[in-house]
Amino acid sequence: MDRIQFGRRVAHWRNRRRLSQQEFASLMRRSRRWVEELEGGRRQADPNLSVATEIALRLGITLDRLLCDPVVLCPAESEIDAVRAALARHDVLTGRCDCSTEPMPVADLQRSLWFARTGFQAGHFAMLGTQIPRLLIDATRAAARHEGDDQLAAFAQLSLTLELTEAAAIKWGSSELAVTAGQRAVVAAERSEDPIIMASAARQLADAMTAHGQAAAAVAFATAAAERLRPELLQRGSLGLSVLGMLLLKASLAQAAVAEADDHSPDAEARAVPALLDQADEYAARVGADGNELWTSFGTTNAALYRVAAHVQLSAGADAVEVAAGIETDALNALPRERRAHLLADRALGETQAGMRKEAVETLLEAEKLAPEEVLCRPRTKRLVEDLRLLGTGSAEGRLPALADRCGLPG
Incomplete structure (x- = not known):
């Protein structure tokens, strides 16, 4: 049992029942300190089944809901x-x-x-x-x-x-x-x-600007940062190559967003995306094995994940699915869970774009098993689940309502 998530659920339902920590402590015949530690995930041992059962009883919910309420996975x-x-x-x-x-x-x-x-x-x-x-x-x-x-x-x-x-x-x-x-x-x-820290911060800001509808500014900022910092980064070994490569990968997604939003010459804008991805691939090849220096997960595998994401951003779902299928399983499994679940969410988007809606549901369920919050809490993934409900998913139709319910979507 995840102590932190269990504590969050207890606090959620205690607040729903309008009980103070002291009042709940009295119902449980425990101290307020015990409740504080329980809700904060700081108890040294997981609560045993009898304690969890009593908590559920005092809060007026089923034990199953206390142990696995997906809504409480998401931040309040x-x-x-x-x-x-x-x-x-x-x-x-x-x-x-x-x-x-x-x-x-x-x-x-x-x-x-x-x-x-x-x-x-x-x-x-x-x-x-x-x-x-x-x-x-x-x-x-x-x-x-x-x-x-x-x-x-x-x-x-x-x-x-x-x-x-x-x-x-x-x-x-x-x-x-x-x-x-x-x-x-x-x-x-x-x-x-420190140019390493400067490049790392620049790639994160580019990501935020893209998400905030400032993709063109994100491309300009990321490429300017890469140009300015490249000489020093190239002298810093694999760490320098990793943050430089990630900066270019973020620029590629921003450029894809620019192309998608362009009503006049989207194809011309889209042609700039592969060049940025190819540059990142070159640095990944120089790094060699996939690594995770400064939490970048940078290497040839993560670069392939960004290529999938770029295709999805450009609404080229079939291309995204093809690239995702070519990623080696062992290399993918070596990446952090967040990266793997993110790829699956991107693949599901690509499958939906390519008309493979049954496969998209299966992919989302696979992502949920790997990292539930990536599917159940992220707005972009919840929107995809809602889209799939409206579009229909053939033989996967029976599994979709339960997934939508776990996402907290209205029936």
Whole structure:
């Protein structure tokens, strides 16, 4: 049992029943501290079945619903608002800290961020709503209070934390929040004086701008960053090649979005997409084996995933399906769950575009098994499920209503 998700469900249903933590503790004959630790996923041991059964009884729901309620997988709006509020704090916004406490050591910041980024790559996006505010505050204070090399390293961690905020906001469907975080990440990256961090922040901002309907600006920004930073990145080995390659991959998706939105010469705009993908392929070949330096998952396999996504963006579903089919299974399975589930969601979109709607349902169900939040919580995937309901899916029709229900879509 996932303690964090179980705790989220308990808190969700306790709030639905309008019970305070103290009132629920009294019903359970436990302390308020016990409830706080349970809901925060901090209990050292998973609750046994008898405890879970009693919790369900006190909350007036079935045990099955307590153990697996897909709606609770998704972040509450209050949690996303907490991230917005953290970004709007005076100390986080200005980078100034008048507090007397010692700043968190950079090594501790790195460990905290590693834990959160690992969760993201495992496909756990909702939990970031409670982790990111603390990360932002700690990293901002560290950048304000440290000096010398430690300050530069703290700015790098602040930029990477803001990148994570941007990536989570994309998953949550909040492009405005993503752009805000992405812009802040670029500023912090410049303060770090590290071209690796600068390139990493630039690729995330390009992604956010594309999602926010600013694809042309995203292409211009990403390609300018790549041109400016390329000489230094090429001297930084596989890590430099990885962030440079990812910057070009993000530019390729932005260019595909430009072509899709162009009413006058979409074909001309689309012809620029393969060139960007090919450049990224060249860097991937130089890196060699697929890697995950600085959480890029960069290599020939991830570059192929972006080629699939570009075809989908261009509404070339059959081409997307063909490229997806050519990706080696072992290489794909070596990627983080988030990447694999993202590919499956893209493939399902391509299959839908190609009229393969039965296959699209099967692909979505496969993605759900791999990373439920990628399917049940992301707005773009939920829209696809709704489209499939309207279009009809032949022999897969019987499996679609249950998937739509798990997505929280109205019947």
